[in-house]
Amino acid sequence: xxxxxxxxxxxxxxxxxxxxxxxxxxxxxxxxxxxxxxxxxxxxxxxxxxxxxxxxxxxxxxxxxxxxxxxxxxxxxxxxxxxxxxxxxxxxxxxxxxxxxxxxxxxxxxxxxxxxxx
DNA sequence: CCTGTGACCGAAG
DNA sequence: TCTTCGGCCACAG
Numbered sequence: 001x002x003x004x005x006x007x008x009x010x011x012x013x014x015x016x017x018x019x020x021x022x023x024x025x026x027x028x029x030x031x032x033x034x035x036x037x038x039x040x041x042x043x044x045x046x047x048x049x050x051x052x053x054x055x056x057x058x059x060x061x062x063x064x065x066x067x068x069x070x071x072x073x074x075x076x077x078x079x080x081x082x083x084x085x086x087x088x089x090x091x092x093x094x095x096x097x098x099x100x101x102x103x104x105x106x107x108x109x110x111x112x113x114x115x116x117x118x
Numbered sequence: 119c120c121t122g123t124g125a126c127c128g129a130a131g
Numbered sequence: 132t133c134t135t136c137g138g139c140c141a142c143a144g
Contacts, residue, residue: 074126
């Protein structure tokens with residue numbers, strides 16, 4: 001009774017999910033940012049934003065470099081990071097690319113968000 | 119094969 | 132403005 005609601009949607013998260021996330025993040029140019037939820041939605045479902053976070057946490061293991069610092073949360077804040085100093089590093093990398101932060105420590109998504117084409 | 123480990127989001131109260 | 136909650140997994144060792 002509780003599980004009568006079958007999944008009509010095909011799975012958006014599956015083998016190779018991390019690779020898809022990395023490929024997408026690599027398309028974000030210098031000085032621009034995207035959000036976890038945005039990546040999730042682009043890949044098929046905004047509900048898997050968390051999975052995107054998990055994938056990014058392992059970005060360092062990817063064979064090719066991934067500009068992980070260009071991914072921020074829905075509020076424009078930099079990620080907590082695995083290591084406490086990751087947030088500072090992320091901010092520094094972004095500022096180095098010309099991204100400015102507000103006094104609250106957030107980036108203006110209206111201005112810096114990168115919109116994936118097609 | 120089994121286990122631990124993780125960077126989120128938006129709605130509701 | 133803050134807290135809780137459902138979503139419901141890939142991947143390395």
